[in-house]
Amino acid sequence: MAETSPGYAPNTIVVCVKWVATHVHIDPLSGVVAERSHDNQFSASDHAAVEVALRTARAWNDAGSPTQVVAVCVGPVDSEDELKVLIADGVDRAIRVEAATHYSATSQPTSRQIASLICAVIGEMTSGGQLLVVCGDVSADRGSGSVPAFIAHEIGCAQALGLVEVHEGDPGVLRAMRRLDGGRREELVIEAPAVISVEGAVAHLRRASLQTTIAARSATVELRNAREIGAAEPAIATSGLGDGMVMHPWRPRTRIVPAPVQPDALGRIVELTGAKSDRVPPRTVTLEPDEAARAILDQLAEWGYEWGQDSPI
Amino acid sequence: MSDFDVIVVGAGPAGSAAALEAARAGMRVCLIERGPFPGAKNMYGGVVYGRILDTLIPNWWEEAPIQRWITRRSTMVLTDSQALTIDFRTESWGKPPYNGATTFRPDFDAWLASNAEEAGATLICSTTVTGLLRDGQRVTGVVTDRPDGELTADVVIACDGVNSFLAKEVGLYPHTDPSNFTLGVKETLALPREVIEERFAVRGDHGLDIEMLGCTGDVPGGGFLYTNAESVSIGLVLSLPQLAKGGIRPEQRLARLKEHPAIAPLIEGGEVTEYSAHVIPEAGYNMMPELISDGFLVAGDAAAMCLAAGIWLEGVNFAIGAGAAAGRTAAGAVVRGDTTADGLAGYRTRLETSFVLADHRKLRDAPHIVMSDLAQQKVPKVICGMAEQVFTVVNPDPKPGMFKILWSELRRNKMGIRDAASHGIRAARTFR
Amino acid sequence: MSATNSSTNGPSDQRSRTSDPAGDMPTSRTVEASGRYAEMSFEARMDTVEFRVHERAHIVVDGRKCVDCSVRGCITACPANLFVPTADGGILFNYEQCFECGTCYMVCNEEGAISWSYPEGGHGVVFHAS
Numbered sequence: 001m002a003e004t005s006p007g008y009a010p011n012t013i014v015v016c017v018k019w020v021a022t023h024v025h026i027d028p029l030s031g032v033v034a035e036r037s038h039d040n041q042f043s044a045s046d047h048a049a050v051e052v053a054l055r056t057a058r059a060w061n062d063a064g065s066p067t068q069v070v071a072v073c074v075g076p077v078d079s080e081d082e083l084k085v086l087i088a089d090g091v092d093r094a095i096r097v098e099a100a101t102h103y104s105a106t107s108q109p110t111s112r113q114i115a116s117l118i119c120a121v122i123g124e125m126t127s128g129g130q131l132l133v134v135c136g137d138v139s140a141d142r143g144s145g146s147v148p149a150f151i152a153h154e155i156g157c158a159q160a161l162g163l164v165e166v167h168e169g170d171p172g173v174l175r176a177m178r179r180l181d182g183g184r185r186e187e188l189v190i191e192a193p194a195v196i197s198v199e200g201a202v203a204h205l206r207r208a209s210l211q212t213t214i215a216a217r218s219a220t221v222e223l224r225n226a227r228e229i230g231a232a233e234p235a236i237a238t239s240g241l242g243d244g245m246v247m248h249p250w251r252p253r254t255r256i257v258p259a260p261v262q263p264d265a266l267g268r269i270v271e272l273t274g275a276k277s278d279r280v281p282p283r284t285v286t287l288e289p290d291e292a293a294r295a296i297l298d299q300l301a302e303w304g305y306e307w308g309q310d311s312p313i
Numbered sequence: 314m315s316d317f318d319v320i321v322v323g324a325g326p327a328g329s330a331a332a333l334e335a336a337r338a339g340m341r342v343c344l345i346e347r348g349p350f351p352g353a354k355n356m357y358g359g360v361v362y363g364r365i366l367d368t369l370i371p372n373w374w375e376e377a378p379i380q381r382w383i384t385r386r387s388t389m390v391l392t393d394s395q396a397l398t399i400d401f402r403t404e405s406w407g408k409p410p411y412n413g414a415t416t417f418r419p420d421f422d423a424w425l426a427s428n429a430e431e432a433g434a435t436l437i438c439s440t441t442v443t444g445l446l447r448d449g450q451r452v453t454g455v456v457t458d459r460p461d462g463e464l465t466a467d468v469v470i471a472c473d474g475v476n477s478f479l480a481k482e483v484g485l486y487p488h489t490d491p492s493n494f495t496l497g498v499k500e501t502l503a504l505p506r507e508v509i510e511e512r513f514a515v516r517g518d519h520g521l522d523i524e525m526l527g528c529t530g531d532v533p534g535g536g537f538l539y540t541n542a543e544s545v546s547i548g549l550v551l552s553l554p555q556l557a558k559g560g561i562r563p564e565q566r567l568a569r570l571k572e573h574p575a576i577a578p579l580i581e582g583g584e585v586t587e588y589s590a591h592v593i594p595e596a597g598y599n600m601m602p603e604l605i606s607d608g609f610l611v612a613g614d615a616a617a618m619c620l621a622a623g624i625w626l627e628g629v630n631f632a633i634g635a636g637a638a639a640g641r642t643a644a645g646a647v648v649r650g651d652t653t654a655d656g657l658a659g660y661r662t663r664l665e666t667s668f669v670l671a672d673h674r675k676l677r678d679a680p681h682i683v684m685s686d687l688a689q690q691k692v693p694k695v696i697c698g699m700a701e702q703v704f705t706v707v708n709p710d711p712k713p714g715m716f717k718i719l720w721s722e723l724r725r726n727k728m729g730i731r732d733a734a735s736h737g738i739r740a741a742r743t744f745r
Numbered sequence: 746m747s748a749t750n751s752s753t754n755g756p757s758d759q760r761s762r763t764s765d766p767a768g769d770m771p772t773s774r775t776v777e778a779s780g781r782y783a784e785m786s787f788e789a790r791m792d793t794v795e796f797r798v799h800e801r802a803h804i805v806v807d808g809r810k811c812v813d814c815s816v817r818g819c820i821t822a823c824p825a826n827l828f829v830p831t832a833d834g835g836i837l838f839n840y841e842q843c844f845e846c847g848t849c850y851m852v853c854n855e856e857g858a859i860s861w862s863y864p865e866g867g868h869g870v871v872f873h874a875s
């Protein structure tokens with residue numbers, strides 16, 4: 001697309017924003033999941049990603065390396081109003097990808113499918129300049145945060161996920177801080193092309209001026225159709241459920257414990273808690289994934305957890 | 314030149330109707346709303362009366378986000394242990410053009426605003442108007458809380474709801490007297506569709522609307538219960554000064570209503586999906602501010618145009634009626650090039666010839682009568698007491714005569730016959 | 746711009762307090778003998794409402810003025826129960842879960858005790874099913 005927009009810059013910063021239901025109602029009795037109207041937003045971390053992209057673009061622009069920011073959302077038409085808000089905030093273009101299945105409380109395309117759609121959009125934009133993809137790290141619906149990893153994999157570039165601090169450097173370069181285990185931090189120098197994801201607290205999204213807000217109301221959100229941009233159409237990932245199966249809230253399995261036989265109360269409690277019985281020391285085994293899963297289930301069964309007929313294996 | 318011909322503040326029913334009519338008349342209109350979407354800040358009891366929409370959006374019923382069409386309307390008079398209900402139903406309200414419908418404001422207001430947008434108005438959300446731009450007495454625009462947030466216009470229409478800070482800024486509104494306001498609190502209770510059909514004896518997309526008197530204890534007010542598609546809305550309207558003095562919190566009063574033997578079975582098992590609250594301008598015509606100033610009009614709740622008088626709780630239709638009139642007047646004035654108070658004077662005439670001010674003037678005493686101690690505390694007891702006596706079989710004693718029953722109930726509730734008569738006459742005159 | 750806070754954790758410790766001068770209002774109980782559901786707790790009630798909390802308070806209460814106030818109507822009337830009396834006779838106010846209704850400034854009888862405004866556009870209460 002960049003070649004068809006003359007004057008547009010070689011550098012492209014793509015921000016991925018996810019349209020999520022922030023409040024899902026789960027009926028406690030039936031487990032039916034329902035969304036409320038007007039309840040979808042971009043998450044705080046996605047907003048932070050937009051701000052990081054805008055700041056980076058400004059720094060690179062100021063350094064004489066023209067840069068455009070493009071927001072991409074695989075989401076329903078409802079998201080367009082909020083995409084226009086991002087245009088008011090300073091994003092140069094906003095693209096919405098229409099797919100048969102969008103994120104919602106009841107259907108979830110997989111991260112990989114979303115990533116491949118976003119990569120298809122990125123594909124039309126690469127014009128030889130630097131490419132940076134910025135995502136929020138975790139969305140308000142507690143997604144897996146794995147979309148950026150899939151994007152990096154598909155593009156074949158570096159990734160730095162879950163950043164807690166980002167400083168824009170020379171064109172094509174960022175300095176960032178990432179959390180490590182044990183309260184440690186790691187400073188990174190990231191060179192484009194790269195995919196980064198940022199935490200919500202990295203930056204507060206600016207408040208657009210009144211004039212740009214008004215102007216953005218008549219801006220267009222570009223539309224791509226999942227089928228037409230050649231990426232695989234996301235199918236519903238129904239968490240393994242087939243047709244006609246009902247989703248129900250997760251409840252822990254019942255563990256059957258034999259009645260204690262000790263004559264006195266204290267003895268019965270000691271027996272129930274297993275405090276004095278011999279304890280099998282933990283063991284470490286190295287297995288292939290499906291053997292490992294089976295071993296875990298066998299162990300649970302041995303401990304008395306009932307799987308009933310709907311055993312997951 | 315001004316940035317816009319007309320700026321409308323607040324995308325509630327009044328604001329969207331104003332923006333719709335002004336945009337249709339060819340004006341450049343900006344509709345500014347502080348919520349993230351129109352309706353986000355708005356709650357009400359739950360019934361919109363659609364007749365006023367006929368003129369604005371033909372066949373509105375085919376596209377409006379309706380929960381249920383009201384085909385059954387009840388008025389309930391309660392005491393602590395009694396309830397007398399007058400119940401009316403008609404199938405004619407269940408087909409076009411319909412009468413009233415339950416709908417959620419976040420849905421309805423967003424829909425109405427989208428109509429204004431389609432007509433050409435520019436809708437700006439998430440933007441609070443914090444003040445007015447003025448040139449001497451003349452209003453020339455608004456100040457918002459966004460950076461570079463000033464915007465000019467030939468006419469500003471304030472549809473900013475019950476707190477009406479803009480009308481106050483222009484000096485149209487005198488000091489706010491809390492006794493002119495009530496607090497509405499409400500719970501939306503989820504119930505399955507079949508349960509609603511069974512409990513309220515309605516089918517399909519038909520629904521029931523119950524208004525209640527005598528359910529607010531020592532605080533003047535009333536109650537309501539409306540059916541939505543898969544929930545019911547139950548709430549109370551409570552007069553502010555007495556609520557503040559009474560020592561019992563609003564949700565506690567609501568809990569008491571929910572335990573009333575006539576109400577509890579209707580809502581049993583309903584899970585609260587949203588608790589909400591909002592203030593209502595209760596005093597009607599007598600508290601209305603001036604409506605017009607140079608370059609400035611006020612419409613809807615901002616001008617106390619809500620009709621809250623006993624069995625009526627209507628504000629959305631009045632707001633739409635007033636907003637539409639304001640929008641048309643503003644457009645006419647801009648075209649003529651005279652947007653002074655004189656140039657805008659047609660607004661008041663428009664309202665007076667329509668139901669908006671005609672109904673309010675006719676019912677100007679109604680709020681006072683309905684909120685009076687007599688109507689609130691004694692009448693429900695007398696009415697329920699009479700009903701109980703009439704329907705209690707006392708044989709072998711002979712049935713007492715009606716007059717005797719009335720007399721004994723009046724006496725029991727310490728209500729003088731003269732009081733009752735004068736009150737009755739006043740009410741009859743008001744509601745005739 | 747602040748982080749979005751969907752209907753969560755206001756200061757919850759103050760909410761367990763249920764003022765009930767009349768003494769007979771239902772508070773949180775277990776399921777009654779009649780099998781009816783108990784009234785929900787006040788925190789649970791407020792958790793049904795979405796608040797997109799802004800970092801700056803839109804309502805500020807000057808607790809010094811409250812010391813002279815005998816009526817204290819705000820405590821009873823605020824539907825969100827945001828006014829909490831303190832031991833020294835003042836008022837502790839939290840703005841986060843406010844309906845922006847206006848009740849408090851209308852019932853307040855001390856001039857200037859409450860500075861009231863709307864939150865920044867896009868923030869504050871968001872209704873969905875009202």
Ligand SMILES: Cc1cc2nc3c(=O)[nH]c(=O)nc-3n(C[C@H](O)[C@H](O)[C@H](O)COP(=O)(O)OP(=O)(O)OC[C@H]3O[C@@H](n4cnc5c(N)ncnc54)[C@H](O)[C@@H]3O)c2cc1C
Nearest residue numbers: 323325326327347357358359360442474497613614628629
């Ligand atoms: C408990 C209760 C029950 C009710 N029941 C019914 C009923 O059953 N039927 C009925 O018809 N009516 C009912 N009403 C009345 C009805 O809700 C109102 O009369 C009606 O909403 C008035 O419409 P409006 O457009 O004037 O104001 P509002 O609906 O209050 O709209 C005002 C709008 O302006 C926006 N705004 C305010 N200030 C600013 C600012 N500074 N900058 C930008 N935007 C701003 C607000 O966000 C809001 O969207 C009820 C009211 C209550 C409280």
Ligand code: SF4
Nearest residue numbers: 811814819853855858
């Ligand atoms: S009513 Fe006003 S002065 Fe009195 S306690 Fe409340 S806020 Fe303070």
Ligand code: SF4
Nearest residue numbers: 823843844846847849
């Ligand atoms: S505006 Fe309403 S909800 Fe907010 S503090 Fe005042 S009374 Fe309470």
